[in-house]
Amino acid sequence: LESAACTAIKTRHISSWTFVEITMIQQTIIAITFIHVLVCSGDASVVSDCHSCPHSPSINRPCYLDAPRLHFAGRLRADTITLNNQVDNFDSDNFHIINEAIHDRQHAGFSPAGTAGFDFHDTYVTSVCEDYASPCSDKDPFVGTPVYTSASSVSAKLISIDVEGLGAVSVYGMTVALGSKLRSLPVLSARLPTVSSTAEQVSIVVAPPKGHSAGSVRFQTLIEDIEWNDELLYGDETYRFLRKLREAANGTLSVSFTTYVYNVQPFSKNFLFGYVVGTIGPGSRLDRSGSVSLRALQPAVLSPRLNGAAVFTVRANRTVTVDFSNAVTRRYVDGLFKLNTEGMGRRWCLRTSETNAHVGELDVSDEWYERVAGVHDFQVGEDVHRSLRNEYLEVVRCVDNSSFLVESKHYTRAMSLTMAFLNPGDRQEVKVLVTQKGLPLCGHQVPVYVKIKSTRIPKAKELKTLHALKVNGRSSVTLVTDCKGEVTLKLEAGDPGNPRDFVDGCPYNVFFVPEEENIFSDVKLYVRVFDEFMIDDKPTWYGKNGVYNIFRQYYHLFPVMRHVVLLGDYDSVTSPRNIQYIKMAMTRPFDDPGFMPVKRDLSRNKTKMVLEWLDRENRRLSIPPPRGPRGQLSLEELRKQLQLATQIEHYTIPVYLYAFYSIKDGYNNEVREIIRSIFVDEMIHMSLAANILNAIGGSPDFTSPEVIPVYPSRLPGDVHPELTLHLSPLSKHLIKDIFMHIEMPRYLPDDDEDVLAHTIGGFYMRVKKHLKRLEREHKAKGSTIFTGDPARQVEYDMPGHRKIFKVTDLDEAMKALELIVEQGEGSSQVMPRDDHGQLSHYYRFQEIIEGRKLVKSEGQMKFIGDRVDFDPAAVYRFPDNPHVTDYPAESLARKYAEGFSQRYLNVLSQLHRVFNGSPERVTETFASMFYLNMKAKEMAAMEVRVGDSSMHLGPTFENPLNL
DSSP, rough: HHHHHHHHHHHEEEEEHHHHHHHHHHHHHHHHHHHHHHTTTTTTTSSSSGGOOTTTOOOOOOGGGGSSEEEEEEEEEEOOOOGGSSSGOOOOOGGGTTTTTHHHHHSSSSSSOOEEEEEEEEEEEEEEEEOOOOOOOOSTTTTTOOOEOOOSSEEEEEEEOOOTOOEEEESSSSSEEEOOOOSSSSEEEEEEEOEEOOOOOBBBSOOOOTTTTTTTEEEEEEOEEEOOOHHHHHOOOGGGGHHHHHHTTTTTTEEEEEEEBBBBOOOOTTEEEEEEEEEEEEEGGGGTTOOOOOOEEETTSSSSSOOOOOOEEEOSSSEEEEEEETTEEEEEEETEEOOOOOTTEEEEEEEETTTOOOOEEEEEHHHHHHTTTTEEEEOOOOHHHHHHHHHHEEEETTTTTTTEEEEOOEEEEEOOEEEEEEEEEEEEEEEEEETTTTTTTTOOOEEEEEOOOOOOOOOGGGOOOOOEEETTBBBBBEEEOOOOOOEEEEEOOOOOOTTTTTSSSEEEEOOOGGGGOOOGSSSSEEEOOOOOOOSSSSSSSSSTOOOHHHHHHHHHOGGGGGGGGTTTTTHHSSSSHHHHHHHHHHOOOTTTTSSTTOOOOOOOHHHHHHHHHHHOOTTGGGOOOOOOGGOOOOOOHHHHHHHHHHHHHHHHHHHHHHHHHHHOSSSSHHHHHHHHHHHHHHHHOOOOHHHHHHHHHHHSOOOSSSOOOOBOOOOOSSSSOOOOOOOOOOOOOHHIIIIHHTTTHHHHHHHOOOOOOHHHHHHHHHHHHHHHHHHHHHTTOOOOOOSSOOOGGGOOOOSSSSSOOOOOSHHHHHHHHHHHHHHHHHHHOOOOOOOOOOOOOHHHHHHHHHHEEEEEEEEEEEEEEEEEEOOOBOOOOOOOSSSSGSSOTTOOHHHHHHHHHHHHHHHHHHHHHHHHTGGGGGHHHHHHHHHHHHHHHHHHHHHETTTTTTEEOOOOOOOGGGO
């Protein structure tokens, strides 16, 4: 009745009402307003604090600022994912990260292999506030109690809504615990609902040092799912304050925390760490949305705007509590981040805007900020209290009365959420609250309008994309608040029409203040609307709407997942264990920290399609190799096959090198020489494959994450799909089961149409066949497939080995491919040598197994030559498939492993440059390989502890982007 009457009177739709009806409505409004003022506007005889004011769902005090409350301060670690902070990285077909990107962050960002984990570290209670009559105390026994997150094994996740909406962040699955000083069990543990940043104007760091973020952000939410440890709580006087807080909370708490000064320098010991301050106080079940009756202070228009926003409340007991945690600036001084005095000074005065009534003064210091988390109580007299209910508050520098924070005339904010993911057809209601001086503003016009938050939308698609999100049926609409000060935004999502091509959907801002007043960022919603996606009747691995296109993108953007599953590899994805893991992660609750994808950027239909495909029994029928018409490869597909050829050769090299490095100096010399000559041959093969690829107009890739092996691994190109490659110390078992399997001969006639043999030789026969066919077809049309720039060809003499030679036509390409096959498996079973008399790899490995050289005797090849001795005791005990993270942080072993992995990527980056336009640098590149070899031998001689055993330090052939 109140709402209807208010709206009717405001819009003057009362012409048909009788005098009696109007009188009754007026009396009702007077009565409701009287109760409203008594209950929620400050009569101390009726209510003292917000948590005892359950009768007004629209207006509740900012309970986390009420007493009793506690403050905490410490550090946080945000393991941010940065590869998906660049729009171009979503383009799987052109995804390319080079070594330099790690340093200049142009492509990879500062944390390319992040997990999105979010945790508190070294965080403790710094003060407690029992009432408003006395200052907050840092002497209470409860001060010093640890405050930590992630009581479970899964860290909370810090997620932004979109690659073009990085400022809109939420924390999913966060657990906050107050621990015991003497025992491991927490006295309080609570799982927070998903909490989004308040999106207030942020404060910044003035002239931050290199490698540090400049912003801060505040989060606020209600806590209901609380577990109390009664045995600790009531058995120790240390927790007297916490008992008082529990009684006042009545089952509900609320928390606010502000994060700032985030270290983004990869080689700093504080990398990914920042600072946090926060406050925990009573909560209200009527305030689940966090839309309490805060009043807001924003930077003054004429100020340098180095400061952020603040919030405050004016209580009935004549206490004004202000949260300055997100309003102070900082400056880097002598290695520390100090509060910045420039622009605001160290002494602040609070006053009313019209009568200049003095509210209070505050001496600002670093110690004060940490002790009370930037929150301060001011006691005021009755006259000032009355002024505050009729005037606005401002904060000035006491020294000259210059204003730097002023109260917003209309404080408008979303009540229930600030971020939303929507699919086509979804509807979502969001309530927006407008208050003035802490009271609801009735009959206020709220202009609501939608704007696209993307710079990647083609002009021709802007209108369709804009209309994919409507509010109350339109892209812009003016709503009028009811007498609770509320309006309801009815969001409706359509199909954006794939305007960003390889990035799903579109991000939007929904504003709800006049455009000319849109100075600050807390007056909008962030919404991402996904594109329409049609699910095929029988989902497939390949294809336009196939699983591969989805998983390949995640493979690129989230390299940390490669330690669990290779999302771009069919066999890895479809192993029984990984199917179980993927289904479990993708079906968890949306706000669960273990939910995948961690970025929550997969639409509903795409998720459904992936799960349906994983449930199919005949999944393999859905993975035909991508072919041209009638099973013939196109030129572009042939280029992809030759790229795979470079990868096949690359994948074998670290496997052979790791075994080579495990041989102790001075021992097993014959075996050492065999393995050395073979991995050098593989380098030559990789180079020749790259030359052929260049010759037909391709560009060899040695540095994209998907082309760098992650061990254990399978060979690319469906070569030996039954074989798993491992980095292991040398043994006869390794040679027989892995090395000889890699080089296994498969003798097929050159004209065999169905080359389906899964050997390396079979793979190259297929390449030879299509090279010949395509060149023949182009010749018939008067052209050629050998259109690559001859200046990109690499030539190099390897002492004691075959030469890396240039490839510019079909004859040279055939010569290169025959060399690769013959050196690997031999030309035939009766002639296991190439045309230079060199024994093939397969039979050289077999010499180690047989213990004798292979020689010709009585017209046959037999292992009856000189001895080839192998002493397994002369092999270092290396760990299998070592990873940098196997070694403790800050340990010498960890530093060596990190350094080796970085140098390994440096070599790959040099190779990439050599084969992409700088062939003159090939000598420099092989020099780097020699240096890598020296570092590996230095590591091999180091003995380290791995778990409970002692081992030598095996080199980590690992992409640093995965660390």
